[in-house]
Amino acid sequence: MADSKRDLEMERFRKGELNVLICTNALEEGVDVSDCAFVIRFNRPLLGQKSHIQGAGRARRSDAKIFYFDNDPDKEEGRAKLLSEVAKDESLRLTEAQREERRIDATLSIPGVYPFNPPESAKAEVNLYNCLQMVYEYCAKTMGQSLNPEDLFTYEEKVICEYPRQVRKFIKEAKYPSPEGFQQVTLERVNARWGDTKLDSVLDPSRSRNLKTEDKEKRRFLYVVAIDMHERGLL
Structure with a gap:
């Protein structure tokens, strides 16, 4: 190899x-x-x-x-x-x-916020390290070879500095297919789920040292997406 x-x-x-x-x-x-x-x-x-x-x-x-x-x-x-x-x-x-x-x-857990433990004890917990795999595998199975992970996200650009001008993309919402059509998980829902909990307070430093800001943002979103899919009985 x-x-x-x-x-x-x-x-x-x-x-x-x-x-x-x-x-x-x-x-x-x-x-x-x-x-x-x-x-x-x-x-x-x-x-x-x-x-x-x-x-x-x-x-x-x-x-x-x-x-x-x-x-x-x-x-x-x-x-x-x-x-x-x-x-x-x-x-x-x-x-x-x-x-x-x-x-x-x-102790990297916040009761009621992180991680998410499905009511069915036989199912694996949802955390920031496996949520990508859960969501991407489900979407790939549902959408077939046409899946491009980036297509699941809608971005919004914000100016973070006027001079020199700097623009950064933020995730506005994420979507995933379901029997009832595409479901949207908005930034407002993600923020409501996490509340005052900061991502770095539940990330293991030894496992997240190489994660970029964009990677953390996606995991923050997909964690909530995976929970939503669990609650709909899709996972």
Whole structure:
């Protein structure tokens, strides 16, 4: 895989646009995704404590788990023994600072505002990292190959500086197809949903550091669009 393609897919995974990343051990080090909940390793020999710690360290969430799959019972028995030894090593425990960091990650929520949990417990919550995928996949399935994500948005230009003249585009409304025709979600509805909550107060800094202002604005809109689609029974 070309480096540019690899970097693109890695960034999509980090932003939450991809839920699963399949890779070789080349990404064993340096992958830092705070909301990663599972690491699954298969047909991969455990070479020691460092190998296990590096692999398990990719699962950053406080309740994260790592799984090993291998068809060789002898290897599995040896691996279980090694993991038991690793678990007893006090030097490998999380520091209090690391524990606090994970507690902070878990508190990025505002009751009644963010994230949105559908009444049906079996359905995934809606958040700023998966709302794009939810909306775009639904629209692509409904509209077919003709979908251009930008067509879902209506923009309005505003002058933010007279001299030198600077104009910026703002999203005025978003639309999506439904059995009753296109539904509109206006800026007023988006603002009403978010209320006084600032986007940066619920964004995980480690996952949003590369998001541009335009990306954040789209996610703010599509979060409300995804909720509207849920409430209409479309998701």
